[in-house]
Amino acid sequence: MTSSNIAVIGGDGIGPEVTAEALKALTAVAGADAFNFVHYDLGAERWQRTGEVLPDSVLDELKGVDAIVLGAVGAAPGSKAIPSGLLERGLLLKLRFAFDHAVNLRPSKLYPGVPTPLAPRIVDGKTVDFVVVREGTEGLYCGNGGAVRVGTPHELATEVSVNTAYGVERVVRDAYRRAQARRGHLTLLHKHNVLVNAGSLWNRIFTEVGQEFPDVEQKYLHIDAAMIALVVDPSQFDVIVTDNLFGDIVTDLAAAVTGGIGLAASANINPTGEYPSMFEPVHGSAPDIAGQGIADPTAAISSMALLLDHLGKPELAKRIDDAVTADIEARGSEKLGTVEIGDRIAARLA
Amino acid sequence: MTSSNIAVIGGDGIGPEVTAEALKALTAVAGADAFNFVHYDLGAERWQRTGEVLPDSVLDELKGVDAIVLGAVGAAPGSKAIPSGLLERGLLLKLRFAFDHAVNLRPSKLYPGVPTPLAPRIVDGKTVDFVVVREGTEGLYCGNGGAVRVGTPHELATEVSVNTAYGVERVVRDAYRRAQARRGHLTLLHKHNVLVNAGSLWNRIFTEVGQEFPDVEQKYLHIDAAMIALVVDPSQFDVIVTDNLFGDIVTDLAAAVTGGIGLAASANINPTGEYPSMFEPVHGSAPDIAGQGIADPTAAISSMALLLDHLGKPELAKRIDDAVTADIEARGSEKLGTVEIGDRIAARLA
Ligand SMILES: CC(C)[C@H](C(=O)O)[C@@H](O)C(=O)O
Ligand SMILES: CC(C)[C@H](C(=O)O)[C@@H](O)C(=O)O
Numbered sequence: 029m030t031s032s033n034i035a036v037i038g039g040d041g042i043g044p045e046v047t048a049e050a051l052k053a054l055t056a057v058a059g060a061d062a063f064n065f066v067h068y069d070l071g072a073e074r075w076q077r078t079g080e081v082l083p084d085s086v087l088d089e090l091k092g093v094d095a096i097v098l099g100a101v102g103a104a105p106g107s108k109a110i111p112s113g114l115l116e117r118g119l120l121l122k123l124r125f126a127f128d129h130a131v132n133l134r135p136s137k138l139y140p141g142v143p144t145p146l147a148p149r150i151v152d153g154k155t156v157d158f159v160v161v162r163e164g165t166e167g168l169y170c171g172n173g174g175a176v177r178v179g180t181p182h183e184l185a186t187e188v189s190v191n192t193a194y195g196v197e198r199v200v201r202d203a204y205r206r207a208q209a210r211r212g213h214l215t216l217l218h219k220h221n222v223l224v225n226a227g228s229l230w231n232r233i234f235t236e237v238g239q240e241f242p243d244v245e246q247k248y249l250h251i252d253a254a255m256i257a258l259v260v261d262p263s264q265f266d267v268i269v270t271d272n273l274f275g276d277i278v279t280d281l282a283a284a285v286t287g288g289i290g291l292a293a294s295a296n297i298n299p300t301g302e303y304p305s306m307f308e309p310v311h312g313s314a315p316d317i318a319g320q321g322i323a324d325p326t327a328a329i330s331s332m333a334l335l336l337d338h339l340g341k342p343e344l345a346k347r348i349d350d351a352v353t354a355d356i357e358a359r360g361s362e363k364l365g366t367v368e369i370g371d372r373i374a375a376r377l378a
Numbered sequence: 379m380t381s382s383n384i385a386v387i388g389g390d391g392i393g394p395e396v397t398a399e400a401l402k403a404l405t406a407v408a409g410a411d412a413f414n415f416v417h418y419d420l421g422a423e424r425w426q427r428t429g430e431v432l433p434d435s436v437l438d439e440l441k442g443v444d445a446i447v448l449g450a451v452g453a454a455p456g457s458k459a460i461p462s463g464l465l466e467r468g469l470l471l472k473l474r475f476a477f478d479h480a481v482n483l484r485p486s487k488l489y490p491g492v493p494t495p496l497a498p499r500i501v502d503g504k505t506v507d508f509v510v511v512r513e514g515t516e517g518l519y520c521g522n523g524g525a526v527r528v529g530t531p532h533e534l535a536t537e538v539s540v541n542t543a544y545g546v547e548r549v550v551r552d553a554y555r556r557a558q559a560r561r562g563h564l565t566l567l568h569k570h571n572v573l574v575n576a577g578s579l580w581n582r583i584f585t586e587v588g589q590e591f592p593d594v595e596q597k598y599l600h601i602d603a604a605m606i607a608l609v610v611d612p613s614q615f616d617v618i619v620t621d622n623l624f625g626d627i628v629t630d631l632a633a634a635v636t637g638g639i640g641l642a643a644s645a646n647i648n649p650t651g652e653y654p655s656m657f658e659p660v661h662g663s664a665p666d667i668a669g670q671g672i673a674d675p676t677a678a679i680s681s682m683a684l685l686l687d688h689l690g691k692p693e694l695a696k697r698i699d700d701a702v703t704a705d706i707e708a709r710g711s712e713k714l715g716t717v718e719i720g721d722r723i724a725a726r727l728a
Contacts, residue, residue: 112578144497145497145500147498173539187575255627277627284609
């Protein structure tokens with residue numbers, strides 16, 4: 029059996045800590061020979077040392093791997109040492125765009141026994157288990173904007189949301205397929221009553237592609253109304269499809285209501301397979317708790333199930349999912365350390 | 379005593395129903411002679427009858443009033459009878475922009491006894507009482523965008539967020555003043571790690587204006603992180619300032635966690651007084667429950683406290699707030715009709 033080449037970017041803050049546990053789980057489930065891990069030293073420290081964020085030579089190398097495992101990148105908000113967003117845009121978003129990660133997949137599931145901030149009457153007896161399919165290569169994330177008269181009382185700054193039929197169609201189609209393979213419900217989130225140009229495009233494609241999926245029930249919600257729906261009845265959702273920024277916002281809320289960002293996994297998928305897909309926890313680098321060994325690696329480990337699925341090993345993916353589920357249920361609201369959680373899950377997988 | 383001229387736009391769906399109760403409260407607290415109500419027949423029905431949304435002659439007339447009371451406008455999402463967003467943009471947003479409603483003020487308060495979707499451990503023993511100051515005349519709400527090759531597989535649709543130092547400064551300053559008059563905490567919500575042009579402008583103004591308010595503690599949160607904060611610890615907020623679209627999204631979540639959109643009041647304030655300000659519940663026209671007499675008029679009634687405050691009658695505003703608070707606490711989770719709630723609050727005010 030040939031082993032898969034996995035590029036590993038631990039990144040900043042708690043990134044390397046949770047990534048180590050993710051790799052531990054991968055090795056435990058698939059054996060030491062299944063993967064060839066190549067570690068890349070990228071992130072805040074490298075930038076501070078060398079002024080490099082993601083050199084072209086590294087980008088070229090990454091292009092050839094089978095998948096990328098990412099921890100987290102980014103300095104603390106308000107940090108003076110690193111310009112705001114430099115690493116997010118130069119590394120994380122750069123990879124999503126360079127490798128055409130059209131489908132940003134973010135499952136949310138409330139496991140039994142996991143403390144949720146929602147009241148018992150909202151979740152008791154209900155199944156909260158949905159997937160957000162977030163567009164990953166367009167919208168307000170294109171870096172298409174500018175500013176004039178910067179620093180003066182006459183400054184004007186713009187940000188442009190770019191949406192193409194091509195980009196919307198592929199992510200909407202992906203979402204319909206997932207809905208079809210799940211419980212058959214797909215919800216489009218947008219704000220078409222205000223963002224009329226982008227909204228009309230999303231609506232049109234949603235309706236057109238929907239005709240190919242007569243067995244999938246279609247629903248539309250304004251993004252603001254979705255905020256309410258996610259806290260008063262999250263069990264109503266099966267698959268959600270939305271644009272890049274709305275997807276960013278809604279998946280943090282989704283993570284929060286299903287027990288926290290420490291459990292939320294994600295995949296950045298290149299649909300054609302031309303480029304490597306990338307797997308990462310939804311959470312950020314959390315510099316406030318870095319180095320203490322207390323970050324929850326569950327999201328990073330769960331992301332490995334998405335990676336295995338993507339690499340065509342659904343049985344191994346399921347074993348990770350099952351081990352994670354069992355461990356989450358076993359630990360209840362007990363606070364465990366990063367390595368401890370990683371070891372417990374690896375033990376279940378061995 | 380001269381009476382104030384109030385333009386009343388009941389609008390669509392439950393709009394007229396809740397507005398009637400709001401006017402009842404106004405009359406009860408201030409006497410029948412304090413206000414001269416002029417009703418304007420605008421909204422879906424008028425458009426369907428005449429093809430007019432907001433004729434220039436009406437806009438001119440409205441310019442001269444002391445304040446505007448708005449119910450709600452907008453057809454059901456997905457309605458085929460009325461083009462998406464036609465009324466929202468042609469009436470509601472038109473008024474906000476024409477009358478330069480820079481400060482969209484949205485208080486959120488969790489009243490004792492009100493059912494919240496949050497778990498007891500999140501809210502018990504805590505005070506959840508904050509105000510969102512949402513910018514109302516810029517951002518993605520300018521209608522600045524377009525589309526080419528519409529309806530084809532090559533369609534490109536854009537939306538432009540427009541941010542000026544002038545527009546940001548006035549709303550940020552307003553927010554600092556409010557924070558100073560409250561508990562002294564102001565949080566800026568944005569996404570400056572991705573929306574770098576707009577984000578830098580908001581950051582700069584936030585910091586600059588903040589120097590005039592050394593007694594106000596400043597904090598920054600990414601909009602996605604704010605989603606989590608609002609459900610895991612909403613008591614941390616005092617005043618929030620943010621842009622038009624983030625404000626739209628965050629205030630629906632804020633309303634949801636503090637007992638629902640039926641209680642959320644809002645003011646669209648023209649800071650110079652050159653144009654009339656406008657007072658409305660945060661909720662929409664809710665066509666699904668229109669005509670049944672079951673819509674909660676509390677938000678519309680609370681908006682009248684904001685109106686009275688704005689018209690320089692803080693004692694009357696406080697009486698409305700007190701009556702609303704008392705009634706909310708008295709009713710607990712009992713379901714009451716629209717008129718019944720209006721009558722109960724009016725009785726407390728008489
Ligand atoms: C770090 C940031 C650029 C990123 C995003 O906005 O996409 C993060 O919030 C996420 O959700 O993956
Ligand atoms: C109806 C709609 C245009 C409006 C908005 O987006 O501002 C509403 O959601 C609100 O929050 O007042």
